[in-house]
Amino acid sequence: MRTRRNIAVIAIAAAAGLAPEALAQGSAMEEIQKYRDQLAAGNPAELWEARGEALWKHQRGPKNVSLEACDLGKGTGVVRGAYAELPRYFADAGRVMDLETRLVHCMTTLQGLKEEEVTARPYGSGNRRSDFEALAAWITSESKGVAMKVLMEHPKEREAYRVGEKIFYFRGGPHDFACATCHGESGKRIRLQDLPNLTERKDAQRGYITWPAYRVSQGELRTMQWRLYDCFRQQRFPELKFGSEASIALISFLAKNAQDGVYAGPAIKR
Amino acid sequence: MNQRILMAAAAALVAGCAATPAGEDASAQALQIMKSSFQERGQAKLDRLDQDEAQKLCSAAGADAVPKDVAERIEKANLAQIRYPADGKLLGDWREGEKIAQSGVGKQFSDDPKRPAGGNCYACHQLSKAEISFGTIGPSLHNFGKLRGPSEATRRYAYGKIYNAQAFTACSNMPRFGHNGILTEEQLKHLVALLLDPASPVNR
Numbered sequence: 416m417r418t419r420r421n422i423a424v425i426a427i428a429a430a431a432g433l434a435p436e437a438l439a440q441g442s443a444m445e446e447i448q449k450y451r452d453q454l455a456a457g458n459p460a461e462l463w464e465a466r467g468e469a470l471w472k473h474q475r476g477p478k479n480v481s482l483e484a485c486d487l488g489k490g491t492g493v494v495r496g497a498y499a500e501l502p503r504y505f506a507d508a509g510r511v512m513d514l515e516t517r518l519v520h521c522m523t524t525l526q527g528l529k530e531e532e533v534t535a536r537p538y539g540s541g542n543r544r545s546d547f548e549a550l551a552a553w554i555t556s557e558s559k560g561v562a563m564k565v566l567m568e569h570p571k572e573r574e575a576y577r578v579g580e581k582i583f584y585f586r587g588g589p590h591d592f593a594c595a596t597c598h599g600e601s602g603k604r605i606r607l608q609d610l611p612n613l614t615e616r617k618d619a620q621r622g623y624i625t626w627p628a629y630r631v632s633q634g635e636l637r638t639m640q641w642r643l644y645d646c647f648r649q650q651r652f653p654e655l656k657f658g659s660e661a662s663i664a665l666i667s668f669l670a671k672n673a674q675d676g677v678y679a680g681p682a683i684k685r
Numbered sequence: 686m687n688q689r690i691l692m693a694a695a696a697a698l699v700a701g702c703a704a705t706p707a708g709e710d711a712s713a714q715a716l717q718i719m720k721s722s723f724q725e726r727g728q729a730k731l732d733r734l735d736q737d738e739a740q741k742l743c744s745a746a747g748a749d750a751v752p753k754d755v756a757e758r759i760e761k762a763n764l765a766q767i768r769y770p771a772d773g774k775l776l777g778d779w780r781e782g783e784k785i786a787q788s789g790v791g792k793q794f795s796d797d798p799k800r801p802a803g804g805n806c807y808a809c810h811q812l813s814k815a816e817i818s819f820g821t822i823g824p825s826l827h828n829f830g831k832l833r834g835p836s837e838a839t840r841r842y843a844y845g846k847i848y849n850a851q852a853f854t855a856c857s858n859m860p861r862f863g864h865n866g867i868l869t870e871e872q873l874k875h876l877v878a879l880l881l882d883p884a885s886p887v888n889r
Contacts (some may be wrong), residue, residue, distance in 0.1 A: 435882040443817055581715035584742045584747045588733040589792045589867055590860040591851075597822065599748065605808045605820040614748060647723075651792045653733055661722030664715075 447607060451685070460629040460681035461551055463636040467553025470546055485521035485553070487514070498558040499678050500669045504569035511575045511655070514554060515547050515640050516658040533596030538641050538655040551627050551638045558678045563624065565670045569613045572667065579668025582661055583613070588651040596650075608685075613669060620676025623669055628682040636681060639666055687795050712723055712745060729794035739763065745855035746760065756855035763864065763874075764852035767845050775840040775877050782879025783886065785872050792867060802867055804876060809859070813886030822858055830881035831888040843877045 441443070462536035471482045471494070488505070502513040508520055515537070522533045539545035568574055586593040597605060601612040611622035627638045637645075643662050647655045655662055692854050716734070722859050736744065739759045742751055751759070769775075788803025790796055807816055811825035833839045845855055848863030868874040868876070 425841075477844070492735055577711050578715045578718055580747070581711050581744075582719060583687065584744050585719065585736075586744045587736055588729075588867045591743075592739060592860070593744065595748070597860050600822075603820070603822050605822065606818045610822075648793050648795060651729065651733065653723040653729040653731055654794055656724055659722030660718045661715075664718065 423649035428510055439455070444607065452522075454631060454683050456684045457631055458681070460556075460627070460636055460683065463549045463552035463629070464681070465553075466544075467551070470550055471553060476522070476528045478525065480526055480549075482518070482525065484525055485518070487517055490505055494554055494557045496558055498555045499561040499563050500565060502575065502663055502670060503566055504571045510665060511569075511571050511664050513639070513658070514551055515638065516663060518547065518550055519658055521594060536656055538637070538644070539635055547640075548627070548638055551662045552681050553634050555627055555678070555680050560681070561678050562678045563620070563670060563673050563678060565667065565674065575664045575667040576671050578661075579664035579666070582665050585669055589624045590651045592650040592652075594646065594650075613672060616665075616672065616674075617638040619669065619672035620674075623673035624679045625682035625684070626674045627680055628684045630684055632685055646659045708745065720738060726794040728792065728796070728798045739851055739855070741876050746856065751856055758853055759855035763849045763855075763861070765847075766864060767852055769841070769844065770861070770874065774845045775874060776876030776881065777871065777876075777878045778889075779875070779878040779882040779885035781872075782875035782877075783813070785868070785875055786879060787816075801869075801872070804862060804868055804872070806876070814889070815886060826880060828882065829886065829887055833881075835881060835883070840877060840881060843880050844873060847873055847876050 439528075462670075473479045483492045485492070486507075487494065488503045488507075489495075489497045498514055501517070502511050502633065504511050505520070512520065517600070519533055520531060522528045523530050533546070536545050537547055539548050553640060565572070567576060583594045584599075586596070593599075597610050598613040601618065603610045603612075611618040613619045613622055621680055624637075626642055627636055629667050640645055640657060640662060643665055644655045719734055720731065723731060723734065734775040739762070742755055742759060746755075750756075753778075774780055785804045786806035787810060789805035790800055791802025806812060806826075807819045809820040809822040811819040811821075811827050814827060829843075832841075842853075843851075847868075849861045850859035851861060851864075860867060863870070879887055882888070
């Protein structure tokens, strides 16, 4: 991690024609911002979006149907703006779901696929690609420009928010870390990485509306489920289960805090 | 008469329920949900979700600071558990300390438990002037030794603070590196040297 970051700083310094030791911190930060701006010009996330759209329309499973009959919350087959209202309570499942868990629900109920089969690879790596990353890329791209509006009307939605808030402040493990350790104060950094304060409206919006994102350092498109999974790894917690109740509760808390933020993903990040 | 006893009993029951804050119920619910939402992997077992008293009290405070009396209780309990080196020596080698401060390895399920852990100090603190890639969650420690001098009391404070930060500041964001077995006694001594040795880049 550190090596990669330092290499990035040195690479930027070299590109700017400066010796690394001549770099003052301020100019390093400016150069990193320039690097980020340049990245945004061409986002490989589009490749995942195209594959996701094809997967959505692809007939498969024992019932040989596509996901086009899936209700993401705004009615059967409605994708436009659906992500901006997730997570939400689904009466047909009797629980609150985020995008990925809803997709699992549709794959098992509509297409007749087995849950353990479809959830075998939630996160891709090289040639071992994940359908969820592709589907999430396409579905979220269909909410670009839509203001985040999680409803929080159903008691189960409000309960998910309350539980998510508790999880956000839950300190545990050998390092005593909680989500709040890094994301509970404004204007902080880890190394040179700015940390959003996810309890503060502006920061929470900026963080939430840019996931999923193409991660340059990994060459992969990553989802909000992955973001939480990897945060908990760094928190020294055990492994977060894909689509688990805790993940949905935490995403509910984060989505509500980002309310009214205009969705801008899939983004591109370092 | 019977009715009156019944009413008194009912009133006591209501009072009993009211004495349990809603926040505690939500905490218990959250913990139950977390236990079913995580799975063991590598060295990260599910018992990492079992909180000690400090973790419980700090979590319960949420975004707020813990009340003063609770903070004092946490600090006292943690202070009593600091173990200083038996040989009485607190200063190691600052060069080794710098390596430990740079390394973020350790305790993640993706880490090899056989590899020595780091302290990852630079993630949150400025230390040497030469390292510009430092975080700001903790205060700058540049010139830490220069400002405080080389006294035995300063050495003991530095060792104790790294060993168990919550002995001095309840609910500090800083991991309790000695208390929770993240770093060894020898590694802690190297970090004390990084902070206090006049030759250390921290003091130059």
